Amino acid sequence: MVVAVVQFGGSNCDRDAVRALSHVGVDAERVWHADGLPDDVDGVVLPGGFSYGDYLRAGAMAARAPVMDEVRAAAADGVPVLGVCNGAQVGCEAGLVPGAFTTNAGARFRCERVHVRVERADTPFTRAYEEGDVLDLPIAHGEGRFEAGDETYSRLVADDRVIFRYCDADGTVGAANPNGSRGAVAGLLGDEPSVAVLMPHPERATLPRLSSGDGAGVLRAFAP
Amino acid sequence: MTTYTATVTVRLKRGVLDPEADTTRRALERLGFELQGLRSADRFEVDLEADSAAAARDRADEMAERLLANPTVHDYEVAVAER
Numbered sequence: 001m002v003v004a005v006v007q008f009g010g011s012n013c014d015r016d017a018v019r020a021l022s023h024v025g026v027d028a029e030r031v032w033h034a035d036g037l038p039d040d041v042d043g044v045v046l047p048g049g050f051s052y053g054d055y056l057r058a059g060a061m062a063a064r065a066p067v068m069d070e071v072r073a074a075a076a077d078g079v080p081v082l083g084v085c086n087g088a089q090v091g092c093e094a095g096l097v098p099g100a101f102t103t104n105a106g107a108r109f110r111c112e113r114v115h116v117r118v119e120r121a122d123t124p125f126t127r128a129y130e131e132g133d134v135l136d137l138p139i140a141h142g143e144g145r146f147e148a149g150d151e152t153y154s155r156l157v158a159d160d161r162v163i164f165r166y167c168d169a170d171g172t173v174g175a176a177n178p179n180g181s182r183g184a185v186a187g188l189l190g191d192e193p194s195v196a197v198l199m200p201h202p203e204r205a206t207l208p209r210l211s212s213g214d215g216a217g218v219l220r221a222f223a224p
Numbered sequence: 225m226t227t228y229t230a231t232v233t234v235r236l237k238r239g240v241l242d243p244e245a246d247t248t249r250r251a252l253e254r255l256g257f258e259l260q261g262l263r264s265a266d267r268f269e270v271d272l273e274a275d276s277a278a279a280a281r282d283r284a285d286e287m288a289e290r291l292l293a294n295p296t297v298h299d300y301e302v303a304v305a306e307r
Binding site: 093 | 241243246291292296
């Protein structure tokens with residue numbers, strides 16, 4: 001059981017992800033993208049950061065790296081794939097997940113703790129929670145506004161693929177929306193149900209004494 | 225083979241929020257300029273060799289489709305000129 005945390009040039013949450021995964025009992029290692037995924041890979045994390053300086057669009061370059069073909073194939077085989085922050089942007093740019101994460105509505109970089117509501121608890125990434133739980137998670141992004149065309153968004157909602165929505169401390173969805181995301185979407189499932197992406201950082205809220213601890217449940221998707 | 229420059233202009237689809245343009249517009253207004261609106265776009269000038277202008281355009285189109293534009297939020301156009 002090994003989870004590959006794929007490191008691109010400019011990734012900077014890869015070590016945090018490995019430590020947080022270890023904390024929840026998951027054997028994880030950093031993998032340089034050009035080296036490809038290990039043969040026995042049991043999970044993939046696309047970590048946060050600023051891959052390739054966010055040139056062109058956040059995640060655009062990393063999404064076209066050859067390793068993403070391997071990630072796509074792994075996901076099709078049912079290997080869980082989680083994209084966090086820049087990893088979420090990479091996931092969208094790579095077409096693993098519909099829509100796009102683009103410039104925050106307020107045009108500002110937002111680095112703060114936010115609340116998200118668990119919209120579904122029957123996915124590997126949310127099974128540690130109950131539907132309706134309110135999590136306290138950190139965000140740190142300038143391009144986190146979820147955008148999708150009308151047709152795509154309707155399909156996402158109809159297929160129940162939104163797993164986290166921004167909310168206030170009481171769980172009221174839409175009462176807080178730090179980046180202006182459509183439908184207050186903070187995290188969603190990919191075209192393969194083994195894929196999920198989210199803009200908040202669960203790995204920064206997993207270790208004891210770091211933030212809320214609320215993020216550990218997301219990483220437990222990889223626990224045996 | 226002829227050398228062409230393909231100019232690929234990538235802009236946000238109508239209706240997609242453009243916080244960068246809004247911020248720029250406000251900054252222009254702070255400088256005392258009067259304006260009714262402002263849109264921003266990215267322009268890529270790609271020098272390439274091809275058998276014909278049509279072939280150059282096709283290649284630039286594919287570049288836009290595969291990397292330069294994101295179809296969720298962008299429209300793009302390609303113009304080709306001989307260098």
